[in-house]
Amino acid sequence: MRLLHTADWHIGRTIEGRDRHSEHEAFFEELTEIAENEKADAVLMAGDVFDSVNPPAKGEELFYESMARLSDNGRRPVIIISGNHDHPDRLAAARTILKNHNIYIQGLPSLMPLRIPVAGKETFLSIAGLPYPSESRLKQSFSELSDELVLRDVYGEKINEFFNRLTKDFSEQDVRIAMSHLFVAGGSGTESERPIEVGGAYTVKGTQLPKNVQYTALGHLHRPQDIKHSQAPARYSGSPLAFSFSETGYTKSVTMVEVEPMKDARITEIPLSAGKPLVKWKAAGGMEQVHNWVLERKDSHAWIDLEIHMDDIPSMEEVHSLKKEYPGILTIRPVFPDTEEDNSFERKHVAIDELFKQFYERQTGGASPDEELTRLFLELVNEEEEEQGQ
CATH class of the missing domain: 3.60.21.10 (Metallo-dependent phosphatases)
Known part of the structure; x- marks a missing residue:
């Protein structure tokens, strides 16, 4: 049997x-x-x-x-x-x-x-x-x-x-x-x-x-x-x-x-072969390297966790543009020079909602967005990405 x-x-x-x-x-x-x-x-x-x-x-x-x-x-x-x-x-x-x-x-x-x-x-x-x-x-x-x-x-x-x-x-x-x-x-x-x-x-x-x-x-x-x-x-x-x-x-x-x-x-x-693979990108060369991968259509049928070396926190416009251009990118984790030198720093996933929180704090002088505002932002991001993909 x-x-x-x-x-x-x-x-x-x-x-x-x-x-x-x-x-x-x-x-x-x-x-x-x-x-x-x-x-x-x-x-x-x-x-x-x-x-x-x-x-x-x-x-x-x-x-x-x-x-x-x-x-x-x-x-x-x-x-x-x-x-x-x-x-x-x-x-x-x-x-x-x-x-x-x-x-x-x-x-x-x-x-x-x-x-x-x-x-x-x-x-x-x-x-x-x-x-x-x-x-x-x-x-x-x-x-x-x-x-x-x-x-x-x-x-x-x-x-x-x-x-x-x-x-x-x-x-x-x-x-x-x-x-x-x-x-x-x-x-x-x-x-x-x-x-x-x-x-x-x-x-x-x-x-x-x-x-x-x-x-x-x-x-x-x-x-x-x-x-x-x-x-x-x-x-x-x-x-x-x-x-x-x-x-x-x-x-x-x-x-x-x-x-x-x-x-x-x-x-x-x-x-099994069904289902998109989950892959991790580590862009030590910064945004330029990411754009090159996008042009190459690297991992075009995958969900992507992106770690990118940067000097400054990316703006929400940059994040949104990148995710719009390459919908497979799910999470973006910036790595900054000061955190690279600090060996005690524990790297964690910085998802889109966390980036929104950081952006909001910068724009408001330290205030934090409430859960409802964050939820609405994520809905808008996902809705626009879905429309672009249709």
Whole structure:
């Protein structure tokens, strides 16, 4: 049985206010093509379908249309669990209708595993699905535990117990798979995993993942990686798109798992080409060097984080002109001579909103813009850039 593992789609996610809907469309086309070419018997989606509990309508439409294609109109099972970004009830609201199309959605943790027939296979696919297990979704409070290490141990034991109960009746004649959306100790995260639960107390050990399975499909971390010390093979498939510049240089992928009853799983990573890469420019030669790169159309299909060496803070006119000329430039981080000499200076991203704040302070003699004014400015910048791009 060939299983395609993916996770962390984050439909509706933007980057510095820029819409990424077209990139998600390209990803779903590629994912469906991979499922066809690799002859996937089923698809495992390990959480964070959407980026928020109230996703945009066009994002929901893209999801349902893409699932119809991915399931091959009901011939290929698609199993989905909710992540921490998903609204569990909203995600699962259409589960009764979708189940008729061989699409299974689990919104909240349940002790009812799935046993799914797969076309052309004599065996069943048994799934122990554990959607994002927060305290509220588990309907259990750990608030009385003030010590983080104690909380982590108790939480890990709870997750281990949940998995044991889900898998206790699994038959060795079935293909046995676990799925969850959680943080496993030792996993390598990125800046784009925003929730505070990444790391922290809500962490499980690799040894607390289920052992009565042949593979555990994980979601939550955006970097593809295997889990060490798990009792059975376990892996994060990673996100299909790069969501922060901390992911620069990392290949995005999905995971193919080939498994038969009572045999070890064979795991293959399949790289993705959809989605714009995130790249960093370091312009030691100042604005002239940037303009040369623009003329060369360097990284014309990428999102760009620009670090530029300058003598003075760029005016908003310069910033706006540059971003208008090259819409892929998302952030501009000026580096000044005095900060280069100060080794204790910690360089940070200076995004467009921070540049606006600096400009406003210079023009007003030290006053700071309020949140509403900054928001309106960003809306105007993005609106004009979108109009120019049409």
